[in-house]
Amino acid sequence: MECIRYRGNDPEVLRRLAESGQAHLADLPVSGIKPVLRNHVTFDAADPIDKLLLDKDLAIDFHNYLRSRTNEYVTYKFTKTVTDGDVTSFSYSWYEDNFHKIEFHFLGLPECRWLIVSNTSFTVYDWLVDDGRFSSQRWYTKEQWDTSKEWQDIPW
Known part of the structure; x- marks a missing residue:
């Protein structure tokens, strides 16, 4: 589903995208947040x-x-x-x-x-x-x- 992108700027959504390794799906650049594995x-x-x-x-x-x-x-x-x-x-x-x-x-x-x-x-x-x-x-x-x-x- 990588054709769907996040266009918003909600910091919580951006953090979750970045932590799940999907920061590239945000239109706004996400920096300083690394992928996280909650296992x-x-x-x-x-x-x-x-x-x-x-x-x-x-x-x-x-x-x-x-x-x-x-x-x-x-x-x-x-x-x-x-x-x-x-x-x-x-x-x-x-x-x-x-x-x-x-x-x-x-x-x-x-x-x-x-x-x-x-x-x-x-x-x-x-x-x-x-x-x-x-x-x-x-x-x-x-x-x-x-x-x-x-x-x-x-x-x-």
Whole structure:
């Protein structure tokens, strides 16, 4: 969709375009803002019954979500799912054998019940929103997660 350009001057929109690596889509030059990868997201359950879900339950649900999106243009491949303590992970690919790892962590904290770490933030975001069972999304870069815990509510 690179034929669509942003003609406005809203600093928040310009920042988000630049941080997502799409600054070239703005008519105004965007300087001083580098692309940012928010690949850590914490979230909670919207319904108390879902607070019982474990990291492996989320991994299965996400796996099934991707399988449901398979169509004539996209076929997902998966590696074996591995659970180690409160972390469940697998890798998936939608193009050749270019696999992307995703980790599901159980944190058990208020409003931060789970953590997902993945470089496929847009797909994770879509799943969290489409699923409807989750709330309080907080997106972090790795550096923010490791240090300041500064976050925003969307990955871009």
